[in-house]
Amino acid sequence: MNPLNIGNLRARLPIIQGGMGVAISLSGLASAVANAGGIGVISAVAIGMTESDYMKNYREANKRALKKEIRKARKLTNGILGVNLMVAVTDYEDLLTVSLEEGIDVMILGAGLPLKMPKYVLDKGFENIKTKFIPKISSAKAARLIFSSWAKNFNHVPDAVIVEGPLAGGHLGFKKNDLQNNPESLESIVEKTVEELKVFEKNFNKEIPVIAGGGVYDGKDIYQIMQKGAKGVKMGSRFVTTEECDASIKFKEMYIHSEEKDITLINSPVGLPGRAIRNKFVDQVNAGKTKPFKCYWKCLKSCDSKNVPYCIAQALHNAAIGNMDEGFAFAGTKAYLATKIQRVSEVVFELKVDYYKMKYKEYLRSFAGTKIVPEQINIPAIFPKIQLV
Numbered sequence: 570m571n572p573l574n575i576g577n578l579r580a581r582l583p584i585i586q587g588g589m590g591v592a593i594s595l596s597g598l599a600s601a602v603a604n605a606g607g608i609g610v611i612s613a614v615a616i617g618m619t620e621s622d623y624m625k626n627y628r629e630a631n632k633r634a635l636k637k638e639i640r641k642a643r644k645l646t647n648g649i650l651g652v653n654l655m656v657a658v659t660d661y662e663d664l665l666t667v668s669l670e671e672g673i674d675v676m677i678l679g680a681g682l683p684l685k686m687p688k689y690v691l692d693k694g695f696e697n698i699k700t701k702f703i704p705k706i707s708s709a710k711a712a713r714l715i716f717s718s719w720a721k722n723f724n725h726v727p728d729a730v731i732v733e734g735p736l737a738g739g740h741l742g743f744k745k746n747d748l749q750n751n752p753e754s755l756e757s758i759v760e761k762t763v764e765e766l767k768v769f770e771k772n773f774n775k776e777i778p779v780i781a782g783g784g785v786y787d788g789k790d791i792y793q794i795m796q797k798g799a800k801g802v803k804m805g806s807r808f809v810t811t812e813e814c815d816a817s818i819k820f821k822e823m824y825i826h827s828e829e830k831d832i833t834l835i836n837s838p839v840g841l842p843g844r845a846i847r848n849k850f851v852d853q854v855n856a857g858k859t860k861p862f863k864c865y866w867k868c869l870k871s872c873d874s875k876n877v878p879y880c881i882a883q884a885l886h887n888a889a890i891g892n893m894d895e896g897f898a899f900a901g902t903k904a905y906l907a908t909k910i911q912r913v914s915e916v917v918f919e920l921k922v923d924y925y926k927m928k929y930k931e932y933l934r935s936f937a938g939t940k941i942v943p944e945q946i947n948i949p950a951i952f953p954k955i956q957l958v
């Protein structure tokens with residue numbers, strides 16, 4: 570696999586681990602993926618729920634917890650670390666500023682268009698900030714909007730872009746109706762986005778890698794999406810069933826025990842559809858049951874907190890700590906393929922083996938109709954020895 574280059578950052582494994590909230594990907598998972606050569610990502614959304622005073626000091630608790638997790642992760646790895654932040658959260662500017670102050674390597678901005686930057690960035694200037702900015706989008710049009718806006722307002726454009734297709738877990742950037750009726754494929758969005766960004770690459774004289782996510786689960790998926798122009802992949806679900814993932818074992822077991830038919834769409838109170846594993850909680854809310862709750866603060870800008878049937882942040886955190894009766898697990902389309910808990914290093918090894926098997930198959934196919942006997946070629950020179958990281 571070719572390394573993923575984002576400006577002067579070089580990840581020897583072209584995999585960004587999807588940021589997963591609430592409290593699913595913290596320092597444990599992020600540092601393990603970074604140690605394996607990929608980019609490990611801490612999810613910032615409602616991260617303060619891991620602090621005992623969240624209900625009273627939510628804003629401060631979020632900032633404190635994020636800082637703590639970044640510092641903890643740094644102690645566990647010298648690899649590349651990122652923070653995933655939803656543009657839709659009320660304390661977007663606070664959490665973005667904390668991440669930048671902590672010198673995070675990569676900032677992934679999704680669930681909304683990141684068109685505004687906090688004072689910290691405007692005062693300092695992009696040229697004096699080492700963090701790489703990566704918006705997460707679900708259409709080439711959204712990429713154009715963000716890049717044009719940044720070019721005009723900041724005379725600067727993001728360093729890479731993550732394209733998330735319709736098969737992803739968590740909140741989705743598609744209408745539910747579109748998801749159910751043949752949505753545009755990840756492959757197609759990747760190809761269009763690569764085209765869309767060419768003009769910005771030229772105007773700003775930099776490479777802008779497109780990274781693809783959503784339903785990327787094995788080495789074959791990685792190989793195939795890279796043939797469409799992706800320079801890296803983003804994987805969430807695959808890393809949930811690892812020892813290092815920060816969620817409770819009960820959350821991971823939901824994945825292991827799930828079947829294909831259990832992966833379903835929900836209407837999230839955030840106003841977006843989400844993909845999750847069916848359980849009692851999901852069935853009840855899908856059937857119109859409400860789960861009364863007290864909203865301590867409106868943590869999501871778009872949440873109609875007085876009228877929504879349940880608190881999504883609370884439900885996701887309950888699930889993360891193993892209280893599955895009071896919450897549910899977000900999961901991608903392929904999450905049901907999980908059969909066991911593995912170390913991150915084992916997952917990465919399997920991904921590499923499957924990737925190279927695919928590459929080798931293509932390689933053999935390329936000799937069809939020629940007189941060359943592929944077996945006589947020095948295969949090890951072409952396919953580097955795969956090492957367990």
Ligand SMILES: Cc1cc2nc3c(=O)[nH]c(=O)nc-3n(C[C@H](O)[C@H](O)[C@H](O)COP(=O)(O)O)c2cc1C
Binds near residue numbers: 588589593680804899
């Ligand atoms: C359990 C879970 C929680 C997630 N939480 C978030 C989140 O808080 N913010 C976000 O932007 N994306 C979130 N995502 C999306 C992931 O970052 C990633 O883009 C997605 O998992 C990719 O699809 P895959 O699961 O098929 O690999 C979540 C996904 C999962 C599975």
